[in-house]
Amino acid sequence: MINLNGKATRVEKVLYDVSLLDFIRDQAMLKGTKFGCGQGFCGACTVHLDGIAQRACQLKMSEVRGHKVTTIEGLSALTDDEGLHPVQRAWIAEAVPQCGYCQPGQIMTAAALLAANPTPGDEEIRAGMSGNLCRCGTYSRIHRAVARAAQER
Amino acid sequence: MGKITGTTSFNRRKFLLNSGWLATGLTVLTACKSVIPVLPTTTNPENEDGLAWLQVLVDGRVRFFCPRMEMGQGAPIGLSQIVAEELNLDQAQIECVTPATNQSPPFKMTVGSESIAVFSEPVSLAAATLREYLRERAAATSGLPVGQLKDAPGGFEAAGRHFFGYGDLISEEAIVLHADDYSSVEQYFNAGKNPYNAVGKRWPSPDIENIVTGKVVYSRDVSLPGMLFGDVVRPPRFGATLIDAKVKAETALSNGQVLVIDVVNNLVGVVSDNPFMLADALEKIEPVWALPKDAPGLDKLDIARYRGNGDFEHTLIDNGNEALVGDAGVQSITANYTTSYMAHAAMEPGAAVASVRKSGVEIWCGCQDPYFIRGRVAALLQRDEGDVIIHPLRMGGGFGGRVLSQPAEEAALLSAHVGRPVRVQWNREAEFQHNYFQPKFSHAIDSGLDETGKIAYWHHDFVSSPIIFGLVPKGLASILDTFVADKGTARGAKPPYAIEHQRLRYSDIRTDTPTGAWRGLGAAPNTFAIESIMDELAFAAGKDPLAFRLAHLVGDGQHIAQLSGVLRQVGDLSGWGRSVAKDRGLGIACATYKDQTHVAVVADVAIDHSERQVNVVKLWCAQNSGLVINPDQVENQVLGNLVWGCGMALKEKLTVSDGIVNERNFDTYEILRHEEAPEVDIKLVDTMQAKPLAVGEAAFAPTVAAIANAAFAASGKRPRSLPFNYDSLYT
Ligand code: FES
Numbered sequence: 041m042i043n044l045n046g047k048a049t050r051v052e053k054v055l056y057d058v059s060l061l062d063f064i065r066d067q068a069m070l071k072g073t074k075f076g077c078g079q080g081f082c083g084a085c086t087v088h089l090d091g092i093a094q095r096a097c098q099l100k101m102s103e104v105r106g107h108k109v110t111t112i113e114g115l116s117a118l119t120d121d122e123g124l125h126p127v128q129r130a131w132i133a134e135a136v137p138q139c140g141y142c143q144p145g146q147i148m149t150a151a152a153l154l155a156a157n158p159t160p161g162d163e164e165i166r167a168g169m170s171g172n173l174c175r176c177g178t179y180s181r182i183h184r185a186v187a188r189a190a191q192e193r
Numbered sequence: 194m195g196k197i198t199g200t201t202s203f204n205r206r207k208f209l210l211n212s213g214w215l216a217t218g219l220t221v222l223t224a225c226k227s228v229i230p231v232l233p234t235t236t237n238p239e240n241e242d243g244l245a246w247l248q249v250l251v252d253g254r255v256r257f258f259c260p261r262m263e264m265g266q267g268a269p270i271g272l273s274q275i276v277a278e279e280l281n282l283d284q285a286q287i288e289c290v291t292p293a294t295n296q297s298p299p300f301k302m303t304v305g306s307e308s309i310a311v312f313s314e315p316v317s318l319a320a321a322t323l324r325e326y327l328r329e330r331a332a333a334t335s336g337l338p339v340g341q342l343k344d345a346p347g348g349f350e351a352a353g354r355h356f357f358g359y360g361d362l363i364s365e366e367a368i369v370l371h372a373d374d375y376s377s378v379e380q381y382f383n384a385g386k387n388p389y390n391a392v393g394k395r396w397p398s399p400d401i402e403n404i405v406t407g408k409v410v411y412s413r414d415v416s417l418p419g420m421l422f423g424d425v426v427r428p429p430r431f432g433a434t435l436i437d438a439k440v441k442a443e444t445a446l447s448n449g450q451v452l453v454i455d456v457v458n459n460l461v462g463v464v465s466d467n468p469f470m471l472a473d474a475l476e477k478i479e480p481v482w483a484l485p486k487d488a489p490g491l492d493k494l495d496i497a498r499y500r501g502n503g504d505f506e507h508t509l510i511d512n513g514n515e516a517l518v519g520d521a522g523v524q525s526i527t528a529n530y531t532t533s534y535m536a537h538a539a540m541e542p543g544a545a546v547a548s549v550r551k552s553g554v555e556i557w558c559g560c561q562d563p564y565f566i567r568g569r570v571a572a573l574l575q576r577d578e579g580d581v582i583i584h585p586l587r588m589g590g591g592f593g594g595r596v597l598s599q600p601a602e603e604a605a606l607l608s609a610h611v612g613r614p615v616r617v618q619w620n621r622e623a624e625f626q627h628n629y630f631q632p633k634f635s636h637a638i639d640s641g642l643d644e645t646g647k648i649a650y651w652h653h654d655f656v657s658s659p660i661i662f663g664l665v666p667k668g669l670a671s672i673l674d675t676f677v678a679d680k681g682t683a684r685g686a687k688p689p690y691a692i693e694h695q696r697l698r699y700s701d702i703r704t705d706t707p708t709g710a711w712r713g714l715g716a717a718p719n720t721f722a723i724e725s726i727m728d729e730l731a732f733a734a735g736k737d738p739l740a741f742r743l744a745h746l747v748g749d750g751q752h753i754a755q756l757s758g759v760l761r762q763v764g765d766l767s768g769w770g771r772s773v774a775k776d777r778g779l780g781i782a783c784a785t786y787k788d789q790t791h792v793a794v795v796a797d798v799a800i801d802h803s804e805r806q807v808n809v810v811k812l813w814c815a816q817n818s819g820l821v822i823n824p825d826q827v828e829n830q831v832l833g834n835l836v837w838g839c840g841m842a843l844k845e846k847l848t849v850s851d852g853i854v855n856e857r858n859f860d861t862y863e864i865l866r867h868e869e870a871p872e873v874d875i876k877l878v879d880t881m882q883a884k885p886l887a888v889g890e891a892a893f894a895p896t897v898a899a900i901a902n903a904a905f906a907a908s909g910k911r912p913r914s915l916p917f918n919y920d921s922l923y924t
């Protein structure tokens with residue numbers, strides 16, 4: 041079993057060797073977590089494992105049994121109100137996305153970063169967000185959005 | 194205003210049915226041209242094409258079948274704003290739809306930063322024509338003269354009392370508009386007439402909430418009932434051909450897995466009913482390949498080889514003066530510059546789902562030219578184009594790399610074989626190894642300074658590979674290559690400067706390495722060479738690089754004034770001329786993209802000796818791209834260009850040996866990371882010019898050169914080969 045976005049989810053034994061990313065996308069059929077590189081280089085597959093940002097492509101299901109996994113689809117449930125997570129709202133306010141493909145991963149990294157450090161400085165944002173590649177080059181808007189979310193939380 | 198008539202020209206009836214028009218209201222439509230199949234769709238839109246893209250719904254909203262693909266550049270938003278401007282609508286009243294290939298006549302592929310620059314006019318004309326047609330209907334309905342029906346949000350009003358909403362003016366009767374005179378319809382989008390002023394507003398992407406919640410559907414996210422999962426063993430080398438394949442001895446495919454061998458189409462793969470077992474199954478396949486005999490011939494792209502005998506395929510400018518070379522009064526400055534093969538490296542690796550049935554073929558994929566994909570898939574399956582429907586999806590980045598969709602072709606062949614829908618997803622390795630690439634460029638420029646510090650002559654030669662014709666199939670290629678100079682390879686190669694004696698020659702040599710469109714085509718490599726030697730010349734002349742450029746931008750034309758204008762602006766913005774700390778340097782460069790958009794960039798580069806690093810600290814950019822439809826979208830595109838420019842200058846390099854790409858993932862093919870991204874300061878020049886111009890690739894070319902020039906200013910060492918880094922600079 042894993043706890044996936046608050047729901048107890050069964051993991052068949054035959055799937056123990058499958059990556060968490062493949063499980064999320066092709067078994068749980070949640071498509072918001074993205075495949076970018078499959079080898080831990082890009083951050084597109086970032087999810088929260090017990091609240092910590094992790095690369096889903098680098099985890100096997102056998103390693104995450106019994107743990108709590110949150111994907112982009114479950115992120116807004118982490119807030120008190122019904123609406124979007126403050127990081128998602130900041131992303132909209134700063135019009136961050138271009139193609140958008142990297143953004144679920146960016147948002148998951150940012151949300152975990154702010155949960156651990158609610159008032160990050162510029163250098164902490166740069167370092168904290170550097171594992172997430174964006175080919176469209178949205179970095180400076182991502183930076184602004186993280187800073188905004190920190191302010192508005 | 195010209196006469197707009199309702200006719201029933203039903204040669205387009207199929208599109209009407211498919212766009213749901215019969216049920217929902219009025220579609221404006223007229224005859225459209227056909228395009229040549231199985232070549233990228235390159236015909237520019239005619240004004241009347243626009244009429245097939247708009248549909249008034251009975252609730253008064255307007256559906257816009259946007260003829261541009263969304264890959265993050267936001268063109269559909271900008272064009273929606275133009276529709277809104279002409280029809281007095283707000284964002285909620287526009288439903289922007291990406292048409293499947295059976296919902297719109299073919300339109301030009303989404304490339305070249307021309308979605309707004311080229312399509313704003315036909316889209317605006319179509320919307321304005323529709324508006325005036327509706328005004329005539331309001332007049333007919335009310336018995337009032339047309340002149341009394343004034344524009345109002347979502348309709349017209351008469352004497353400030355009666356309101357006629359668009360929805361009230363149409364019924365479900367079958368009307369097809371044929372507009373036979375457009376010239377006199379008044380367009381608002383570039384005249385600032387609409388009370389809503391949709392143009393110039395920061396409309397958000399209609400998808401933004403779905404993007405930040407992970408709900409947007411990209412190619413990889415498509416799932417059909419009964420879908421199977423396929424993958425392919427791709428050739429081990431460019432040009433390798435499949436002879437046969439079998440399952441390795443002592444292994445077997447599982448139940449529910451099928452080996453597909455298609456020698457004619459050079460494809461061997463597996464289809465599996467279980468997505469998690471696909472990779473293992475693929476490992477069990479043993480293909481037999483015939484490898485090409487010839488060496489891949491990369492040395493063909495070395496300028497030295499051509500320079501000796503002056504043997505170039507194309508001459509763009511032929512007013513050189515060899516007599517000045519070595520003349521006593523002329524100081525000669527010569528240099529060679531090279532740039533590397535580069536990958537698109539879009540964050541979404543290619544993917545597609547294909548469903549091939551007797552009754553028809555449907556493909557879901559993100560692509561820049563759905564009609565080209567349709568033609569290719571039809572040819573591959575030996576089906577009629579009319580049997581094939583492409584459903585284009587939002588792309589997780591395009592940058593020229595999605596003109597083809599190889600996953601769509603693979604999925605189509607596999608699906609044809611198994612008779613069920615098949616999904617093919619490329620991984621990152623396939624994306625690096627089997628897409629097509631930006632070719633490398635090898636430049637040599639000889640130039641000379643006269644005693645007054647003016648450029649006396651400029652002899653520029655370069656060699657690279659075809660870009661626009663890079664994807665043309667082999668047979669056609671040999672004919673094309675003989676007659677046609679690839680304009681993409683030469684993009685941006687003419688210097689904007691007034692130089693009396695110029696010669697510009699080049700060769701576009703086809704090698705085994707597949708090359709094709711990549712952001713800006715030749716613009717960045719060519720601008721890098723031009724703007725680097727301009728810097729070398731300025732230095733040799735003892736002149737300030739900004740002043741030296743301005744001194745060579747002489748003449749009347751608007752272009753000269755605008756390019757000088759952005760140079761001065763970026764100078765002001767960056768505080769050009771101020772002194773900077775040791776190991777810091779400012780560099781400047783400028784370019785005109787596609788003879789329309791003028792951009793100048795200043796880079797601030799720092800050399801960090803302890804970390805052995807070159808850092809781009811800040812970039813300033815002044816851009817004149819005419820009318821700004823959506824400042825957020827334009828700023829985002831400029832931002833993307835600046836970041837991309839840093840990557841090309843400092844990091845990106847694809848290497849090929851023996852017909853194999855060596856890089857497989859982002860550990861070896863590096864793109865810029867967040868912590869390396871510079872601070873940026875972007876100024877979009879206020880312009881009264883009423884035409885929006887190319888944006889998506891414009892700022893990139895001068896960025897690369899500005900960074901190289903700044904590195905020289907900081908270190909005294911000139912990067913002439915890209916990418917460069919601390920070590921290449923100091924050894
Ligand atoms: S897909 Fe997991 S880090 Fe790139």
Ligand code: FES
Nearest residue numbers: 139140142174176
């Ligand atoms: S928005 Fe396109 S990759 Fe980040």
